[in-house]
Amino acid sequence: MRIFWRDRFSLTFALIFPLVFAGAFTLAWEEDDEPPGVAPRLTVVAAGQQGFPEHLVAALNDSGWTADERSLEGALDALGQGDIGGFLLFPAGFGTAIPTGSEARIRVVVSGKDPAETATLEGIARALAGRAQTVMLAVRGARDLATVPDAEQVSAVSRLPPLVSLEVRRTGERRYNPIDFTLPGYLTMFVFFVAALGAGSIVLERETRTLERLVSSGVRAASILAGKFLVAAGKGITQLAVLWMVGVFALSIDLGASPGAVVVVSLLFALASAAFGIMLAAMVNTMRSASSIAMLASLTLAPLGGCWWPLFIAPDWLQAIGRLTPHAWANDAFNRLMVFGASASDVVPNMLTLVAFAVVFGAIALVRFRLSPPT
Amino acid sequence: METYLQAEALAKHFDGVAAVEDVSFVIHTKEIFGLLGPNGAGKTTTIRMLSTILAPDSGDVRIGGHSAVREGDEVRKRIGVCPQELALYPELSAFDNLVFFGRMNGLPGRAAKARARALLAETGLDDRGGEAVKKYSGGMKRRVNIAIALMNRPKLLFLDEPTVGIDPQSRNKIFETVLGLRDEGTTVLYTTHYMEEADRLCDRIGIMDRGRIIAVGTPAELKRQVGDPGKTTLEEVFLRLTGRSLRD
Numbered sequence: 001m002r003i004f005w006r007d008r009f010s011l012t013f014a015l016i017f018p019l020v021f022a023g024a025f026t027l028a029w030e031e032d033d034e035p036p037g038v039a040p041r042l043t044v045v046a047a048g049q050q051g052f053p054e055h056l057v058a059a060l061n062d063s064g065w066t067a068d069e070r071s072l073e074g075a076l077d078a079l080g081q082g083d084i085g086g087f088l089l090f091p092a093g094f095g096t097a098i099p100t101g102s103e104a105r106i107r108v109v110v111s112g113k114d115p116a117e118t119a120t121l122e123g124i125a126r127a128l129a130g131r132a133q134t135v136m137l138a139v140r141g142a143r144d145l146a147t148v149p150d151a152e153q154v155s156a157v158s159r160l161p162p163l164v165s166l167e168v169r170r171t172g173e174r175r176y177n178p179i180d181f182t183l184p185g186y187l188t189m190f191v192f193f194v195a196a197l198g199a200g201s202i203v204l205e206r207e208t209r210t211l212e213r214l215v216s217s218g219v220r221a222a223s224i225l226a227g228k229f230l231v232a233a234g235k236g237i238t239q240l241a242v243l244w245m246v247g248v249f250a251l252s253i254d255l256g257a258s259p260g261a262v263v264v265v266s267l268l269f270a271l272a273s274a275a276f277g278i279m280l281a282a283m284v285n286t287m288r289s290a291s292s293i294a295m296l297a298s299l300t301l302a303p304l305g306g307c308w309w310p311l312f313i314a315p316d317w318l319q320a321i322g323r324l325t326p327h328a329w330a331n332d333a334f335n336r337l338m339v340f341g342a343s344a345s346d347v348v349p350n351m352l353t354l355v356a357f358a359v360v361f362g363a364i365a366l367v368r369f370r371l372s373p374p375t
Numbered sequence: 376m377e378t379y380l381q382a383e384a385l386a387k388h389f390d391g392v393a394a395v396e397d398v399s400f401v402i403h404t405k406e407i408f409g410l411l412g413p414n415g416a417g418k419t420t421t422i423r424m425l426s427t428i429l430a431p432d433s434g435d436v437r438i439g440g441h442s443a444v445r446e447g448d449e450v451r452k453r454i455g456v457c458p459q460e461l462a463l464y465p466e467l468s469a470f471d472n473l474v475f476f477g478r479m480n481g482l483p484g485r486a487a488k489a490r491a492r493a494l495l496a497e498t499g500l501d502d503r504g505g506e507a508v509k510k511y512s513g514g515m516k517r518r519v520n521i522a523i524a525l526m527n528r529p530k531l532l533f534l535d536e537p538t539v540g541i542d543p544q545s546r547n548k549i550f551e552t553v554l555g556l557r558d559e560g561t562t563v564l565y566t567t568h569y570m571e572e573a574d575r576l577c578d579r580i581g582i583m584d585r586g587r588i589i590a591v592g593t594p595a596e597l598k599r600q601v602g603d604p605g606k607t608t609l610e611e612v613f614l615r616l617t618g619r620s621l622r623d
Contacts, residue, residue: 209458212428213523216456217479218448372428 014239018183018190019246041066042124043087045075046094054095056128079109085117086110088125098135106132180254181310183247184334188269188327189298189307191236195273196294198232202281203290211371225278225369229362232277236270256337261344261351265337268354269330275361276326282368306331310339326357376403379531379562380425385434387420394420396586398434402531402579407553407563409577411570413617417586418566419459422533425564426456438531455529457521459536459566465509469500469519472508473526480527487526494522499548514545521549531562538572550576570610580609584617 042065044057060067070078075087089107097104108125110118205211214224244266247253255262280297284290302308304318305327311319312335322328333350336342380402387395395417402408412418423429425436427447436443439453463472470491477487495504498518503511508519521537534553538546553563553576567573573580574594582590582597590597590612598604601615 207460209460209462210464212423213456213458213462213476214479216426216428216451216454217476217527218451218481219479372423 014190014194014235015242018186018239018243021182021186021189023179023251041068041084042121043068043070043075043078043084044090045070045072045087046090056090056131060124075109079111082111086121088121088128098132104132104136177252177254179247179251180338181331181335183243183251183253184338185307185310185331187240187243187266188305188330188334189302191239191270192273192276192301192327193294193298194239195232195236195270195277196280196298197291198235198274198277199280199284199294200287200290202228202278203284203287206281206371207287207373209372215371221369221371224371225366228281229274229278229365232274233270236273237267240266240270254338256339257341258337258344261347262334262337264344264351265330265333265347265354268351268358269326272326272354272357272361275358275365278365278369279361282365282370285374301325301327304328306335310335326354329353329357376406378402379404379406379439380564381437382421382425383435383437385421385424385431385436387417387424387429387432393586395424395431398583398586398588400581400588400591402562402564404562405557405560406578407557407565407576409573409580410564410566410583411568411573411580411613412566412583416583416617418583419535421583422456422535422564422566426454426533427451428456452527453530455524455527455532457524457532457534457537459539461516461520463508463516463519463523466507468505469495469508469511469515469522470504472519473522476523477526482526490526490528494525498522498552512542512545514541514548517541517545518548518552521552525556529561531564532556534563534565536566536568538567538569546572570608570613574609582613582616590616 042060044060044067046054046057046069057067057069070087072089075084075089078084079086087109089109091105091107094104094106096102106125106129108118108121110121202211211224215221244253244255244262248255276297277294280290280293284293304322305311305325306314306322307327311322311328311331314322319328329350333347336347336350337344378401382398382400385395385398386393398417398421400408410418410421420429424431425438425443427443427450430444435445436450438450441449441453443450464475467475470488473491473494474484474487477490478484482490492501492504495501498521500515500518500522503515508516511519517537517539521534524532524534537553538549541549550572553565557563565573565577577594579591579593580597581588590600592600594609595604597612598607598609601607601612
């Protein structure tokens with residue numbers, strides 16, 4: 001560890017590079033200016049009905065939507081051309097059915113191409129139906145009490161908004177901080193990178209017979225292996241501690257609702273990375289091959305594991321390949337915790353998988369580790 | 376004379392090739408024993424077996440009455456090993472290197488520091504002991520390499536080509552150190568390619584070739600095998616016994 005602290009290049013590589021990369025890519029993810037507030041659009045076919053549909057449309061507009069009223073033909077035409085994914089249809093008679101307490105239907109017409117849009121329209125329709133149901137119950141109750149409400153009263157009941165409340169997160173809208181996923185990405189990349197490159201120094205010690213000298217001094221081979229693992233893990237944990245602190249205190253990073261889980265995932269990833277470095281040292285014969293494989297592995301596994309871009313925006317096949325890397329499990333856990341508000345229990349599978357990676361890498365290292373260079 | 380090291384029929388093979396075959400010899404207490412041989416003769420493999428780093432395929436070594444095969448821990452307490460490679464940490468200072476290996480040898484922190492300071496003075500490095508070893512000359516690094524092997528005050532010191540690639544002053548300092556250790560009671564096993572060095576330092580010499588010991592004796596005894604000891608050099612003995620063919 002003392003050598004690590006004294007080596008300025010190592011410190012720069014381990015601590016400064018991740019911040020520079022994370023900062024640069026955070027800027028790239030951000031937009032120059034706040035985009036104009038474009039409300040989500042909802043196509044409604046109400047056939048010019050007065051009364052309740054009119055109030056529903058007004059309530060939707062008040063809730064942040066832009067209710068786009070069209071004729072049925074126009075809506076079907078737009079649906080057919082793929083301009084819209086679906087629309088809400090208030091059939092003829094809907095407007096008069098509500099005040100009289102008669103049966104009424106809201107129809108959801110969708111192309112089915114976009115499951116998310118279908119689900120959204122269904123949700124809105126159910127919310128509107130629920131509010132209409134309330135109005136109708138009020139009307140029926142009043143009627144049962146022989147008090148027939150007039151149009152003004154019905155209108156007043158139906159105007160008990162908000163009928164629908166909705167929060168939309170749109171790509172490019174500054175509702176999240178891109179550093180929340182760029183910093184964890186580059187942090188995992190560089191923790192793994194430093195651990196993998198550490199294999200070279202172990203191979204060098206083998207080549208210069210320093211490891212043999214330790215054995216002839218009375219140190220057991222298992223102790224040397226454990227020491228190398230702890231030093232590698234210590235470097236990773238130091239990197240993580242420094243970078244998370246910079247992230248929290250200088251870059252306003254949000255660790256989410258379970259910061260403890262972020263810490264646990266970080267520690268497990270540092271252990272898995274350290275075990276990989278020891279495994280690599282155990283498997284190669286020369287320092288040159290150790291450095292080359294460390295470089296190749298780090299630069300290949302980083303993009304596959306979601307270090308350069310969040311895996312949740314990657315295609316399914318890339319996400320599937322990424323699952324073969326410890327990076328992906330760590331980044332997925334960080335994204336869930338820090339971007340999507342998951343709890344610690346949601347990322348337990350990620351934690352267990354990182355433990356499994358560490359155990360497998362460590363077991364291979366234990367079997368293959370040699371103190372002497374090949375003869 | 377009391378025997379301190381006894382090698383009995385040592386053998387080691389790598390991938391079916393014999394590196395060392397049926398090697399037996401003894402080293403007496405307070406003796407500098409030279410192990411000479413051309414490249415690939417098996418000297419380093421033999422030293423690695425004697426110093427418990429490498430387990431022999433067959434045979435055994437007794438050092439100070441303990442078997443290197445079965446009582447490795449007891450043997451390691453009694454030996455110091457200086458490999459021909461510079462087995463030290465170049466980013467650390469000489470002092471830190473010495474303290475580190477002293478601690479690995481089981482010395483308490485304060486004792487390790489005191490021993491490190493004493494050895495830096497003995498090897499003429501006390502004024503630059505705080506500098507990173509990577510800034511040292513080749514001779515200074517060689518002296519640190521030897522000093523590390525002395526941290527645990529070994530009864531038996533293995534020196535594997537300790538004077539390769541250094542200037543005459545550093546070589547002379549190493550000679551003085553080795554002779555001083557012998558006078559203080561340390562037994563030394565010394566390998567080198569420099570015949571005049573072996574002639575000057577060693578009480579007895581074993582010559583290895585193709586994995587076997589082919590001759591053992593004092594320098595005078597070995598010279599007598601090929602001619603007049605007063606006129607024959609050790610190099611002539613060496614070439615007569617091992618041949619003139621290249622061993623690259």
